[in-house]
Amino acid sequence: MRTMLLAASAAFALSVPLTAQEATKPVALAPSEIVAAAPKADWVAIPAEDLLVMTLAPDADGKPRQVVIQLMPAPFSQGWVHNIRLFARAKWYDGISVNRVQDNYVTQWGDPNYDNPEATGKPKPLPEGLKVMGEAEYLTELNASVSPFLWFRDHRIAYEGFGKSGSVQLRPVPRRANFFDPYSPIVTFSNGFPIGTAFAPNSPPEIGWPTHCYGMVGVGRNYSPDTGSGAELYTVIGHAPRHLDRNIALVGRVIEGMQHLSSLPRGSGALGFYTAEEAGKRTPILSVRVASDLAAGEQPKFEYLSTESDTFATYAEAIVNRRDPFFIVPAGGADICNIRVPVRRVAP
Amino acid sequence: MRTMLLAASAAFALSVPLTAQEATKPVALAPSEIVAAAPKADWVAIPAEDLLVMTLAPDADGKPRQVVIQLMPAPFSQGWVHNIRLFARAKWYDGISVNRVQDNYVTQWGDPNYDNPEATGKPKPLPEGLKVMGEAEYLTELNASVSPFLWFRDHRIAYEGFGKSGSVQLRPVPRRANFFDPYSPIVTFSNGFPIGTAFAPNSPPEIGWPTHCYGMVGVGRNYSPDTGSGAELYTVIGHAPRHLDRNIALVGRVIEGMQHLSSLPRGSGALGFYTAEEAGKRTPILSVRVASDLAAGEQPKFEYLSTESDTFATYAEAIVNRRDPFFIVPAGGADICNIRVPVRRVAP
Numbered sequence: 001m002r003t004m005l006l007a008a009s010a011a012f013a014l015s016v017p018l019t020a021q022e023a024t025k026p027v028a029l030a031p032s033e034i035v036a037a038a039p040k041a042d043w044v045a046i047p048a049e050d051l052l053v054m055t056l057a058p059d060a061d062g063k064p065r066q067v068v069i070q071l072m073p074a075p076f077s078q079g080w081v082h083n084i085r086l087f088a089r090a091k092w093y094d095g096i097s098v099n100r101v102q103d104n105y106v107t108q109w110g111d112p113n114y115d116n117p118e119a120t121g122k123p124k125p126l127p128e129g130l131k132v133m134g135e136a137e138y139l140t141e142l143n144a145s146v147s148p149f150l151w152f153r154d155h156r157i158a159y160e161g162f163g164k165s166g167s168v169q170l171r172p173v174p175r176r177a178n179f180f181d182p183y184s185p186i187v188t189f190s191n192g193f194p195i196g197t198a199f200a201p202n203s204p205p206e207i208g209w210p211t212h213c214y215g216m217v218g219v220g221r222n223y224s225p226d227t228g229s230g231a232e233l234y235t236v237i238g239h240a241p242r243h244l245d246r247n248i249a250l251v252g253r254v255i256e257g258m259q260h261l262s263s264l265p266r267g268s269g270a271l272g273f274y275t276a277e278e279a280g281k282r283t284p285i286l287s288v289r290v291a292s293d294l295a296a297g298e299q300p301k302f303e304y305l306s307t308e309s310d311t312f313a314t315y316a317e318a319i320v321n322r323r324d325p326f327f328i329v330p331a332g333g334a335d336i337c338n339i340r341v342p343v344r345r346v347a348p
Numbered sequence: 349m350r351t352m353l354l355a356a357s358a359a360f361a362l363s364v365p366l367t368a369q370e371a372t373k374p375v376a377l378a379p380s381e382i383v384a385a386a387p388k389a390d391w392v393a394i395p396a397e398d399l400l401v402m403t404l405a406p407d408a409d410g411k412p413r414q415v416v417i418q419l420m421p422a423p424f425s426q427g428w429v430h431n432i433r434l435f436a437r438a439k440w441y442d443g444i445s446v447n448r449v450q451d452n453y454v455t456q457w458g459d460p461n462y463d464n465p466e467a468t469g470k471p472k473p474l475p476e477g478l479k480v481m482g483e484a485e486y487l488t489e490l491n492a493s494v495s496p497f498l499w500f501r502d503h504r505i506a507y508e509g510f511g512k513s514g515s516v517q518l519r520p521v522p523r524r525a526n527f528f529d530p531y532s533p534i535v536t537f538s539n540g541f542p543i544g545t546a547f548a549p550n551s552p553p554e555i556g557w558p559t560h561c562y563g564m565v566g567v568g569r570n571y572s573p574d575t576g577s578g579a580e581l582y583t584v585i586g587h588a589p590r591h592l593d594r595n596i597a598l599v600g601r602v603i604e605g606m607q608h609l610s611s612l613p614r615g616s617g618a619l620g621f622y623t624a625e626e627a628g629k630r631t632p633i634l635s636v637r638v639a640s641d642l643a644a645g646e647q648p649k650f651e652y653l654s655t656e657s658d659t660f661a662t663y664a665e666a667i668v669n670r671r672d673p674f675f676i677v678p679a680g681g682a683d684i685c686n687i688r689v690p691v692r693r694v695a696p
Contacts, residue, residue, distance in 0.1 A: 103607045104562050178530045178531070180530045181530070182682055223673050238587075239685050240587055243670060243678075245679070246677045259614040263451075264611065328486075328594070331530070331590065331593070333530035335683075
């Protein structure tokens with residue numbers, strides 16, 4: 001039986017040299033198989049304090065719609081993350097809505113009466129205790145608390161720096177790969193998130209910042225020096241708008257239910273806002289809860305594949321050099337936003 | 349009045365040195381203003397023979413849904429483009445449907461009974477006269493008929509090669525820019541489309557291929573050596589899956605009505621196919637017509653901004669170095685898929 005398809009998710013048959021010695025004995029494993037074969041120790045439980053459960057109004061068929069967001073772990077964007085937990089615990093987000101869906105760009109939610117050209121009522125007062133963040137916080141100094149493990153440096157080498165807490169070890173590079181990035185000198189992953197990095201003018205230290213990949217969640221803001229409070233949030237629903245890196249705070253990513261935000265009808269107003277005539281298209285947000293505040297039995301549990309693990313490095317290399325039957329020419333490189341960090345829901 | 353927004357489409361205020369002499373006298377123009385100020389001569393009419401008008405069934409509110417696709421101009425993918433016109437003229441596409449919507453990947457349409465694991469009927473016979481294309485046709489030798497004008501070469505320089513039909517002229521580079529690309533040695537634009545290029549093993553000649561950016565339209569195929577006929581088509585609805593470059597034929601791009609394909613409900617079957625239970629979600633395609641076959645008064649007219657024009661180079665540079673008030677840090681580089689070729693509908 002023929003199967004007419006694009007093979008992105010089809011079974012892979014890759015040659016993945018795992019060490020220099022094993023390089024002569026290729027192992028045929030698909031990226032998904034590499035992930036499935038990861039030892040339990042390579043999976044990192046996401047703390048319930050870092051999970052946001054957002055319940056939208058049911059869809060037109062009456063089906064429930066739930067979105068789960070993983071908040072950015074330290075040391076990135078922690079002031080905004082603090083605010084977001086505060087908004088959630090004040091139940092401030094309950095009753096807001098999705099007000100903007102701009103094709104190939106973002107879906108944005110917040111108070112429909114706040115700074116919306118189509119507003120018809122008064123804005124909701126903000127809760128007390130919000131932190132006001134500075135623009136310097138868009139950048140984070142990478143130090144021993146960060147383990148930028150999978151370096152995509154030197155533009156031609158897959159990964160050469162390994163090791164946690166700043167101790168860089170080298171290991172044989174399995175295959176040449178191209179991680180050219182138009183938006184940062186070096187891309188890497190740290191603690192489960194894609195990170196752009198550069199050296200400060202008088203390096204070291206090295207600085208890093210989260211990157212605007214598909215599904216990442218950011219904080220809407222006004223013109224500089226405003227940095228946003230967390231009252232307005234958006235997620236990327238198109239090609240990565242990486243020019244927003246270092247210009248807006250990223251606070252996490254959607255790890256489940258992304259389709260509930262990406263498949264919404266586009267707004268026909270400026271910037272994709274729903275016009276007053278389209279107010280009925282605004283999707284109501286019934287509630288947003290920090291998972292740790294839910295009853296124990298109701299708390300969703302998720303794990304991500306450690307981006308500091310050998311499994312992740314092997315997985316990334318397999319994405320770069322696809323060898324499954326569908327592919328004629330392996331790319332030989334990859335965009336950081338195409339190396340998605342595996343996340344899985346696990347039993348409570 | 350404050351306007352809480354992400355500024356992608358907001359007004360720009362850029363410093364765009366237009367020539368070496370003018371570089372000392374920056375001009376504050378937004379990319380959209382640069383485009384709006386383009387002389388009429390910089391706009392290229394898209395031949396009616398290259399426009400495909402696809403009419404979907406009306407949406408749930410009864411509103412009409414029309415998608416316009418610009419077919420790839422010579423010398424790229426012309427065998428498949430021939431087939432697509434043939435399918436359209438045989439009215440073969442009439443009555444097919446959108447059968448697959450995979451989040452952050454593709455929307456795919458074709459015969460729901462052809463190679464679909466959820467098929468319930470017999471496949472539709474194909475029309476006669478279809479060309480069978482070879483895999484070598486994924487690559488195109490660039491020669492005098494192609495004017496790869498806006499070179500993003502040397503990884504640090506915005507553009508240094510200018511000129512049509514192979515005559516390369518140099519002009520001062522206004523500002524350093526980073527066009528690193530993980531998927532090809534050099535990216536450029538040719539005749540209105542984004543192109544990856546490389547030198548053949550014993551270069552010259554140079555070879556090129558279209559790139560899988562958002563909205564690009566490609567030909568579904570089976571395993572190699574199959575190259576697809578054009579019966580199954582897809583468009584990119586997420587982050588550019590550039591690893592498909594050189595592996596699948598690209599035949600054009602959606603230039604109007606993209607939201608009708610990108611906002612469809614995602615399929616819950618394998619690869620995003622709608623399951624048998626979801627067959628009701630398949631969007632019917634009522635008709636697909638080559639615009640030149642429509643009555644003169646019904647033919648839509650479109651133009652694209654010549655990618656060989658100085659205006660386009662200035663526009664691209666403005667995207668690379670955003671200077672409008674929203675931005676704190678201009679990116680200093682850009683992904684080829686974030687430099688979208690301006691297209692406009694014009695009066696018949």
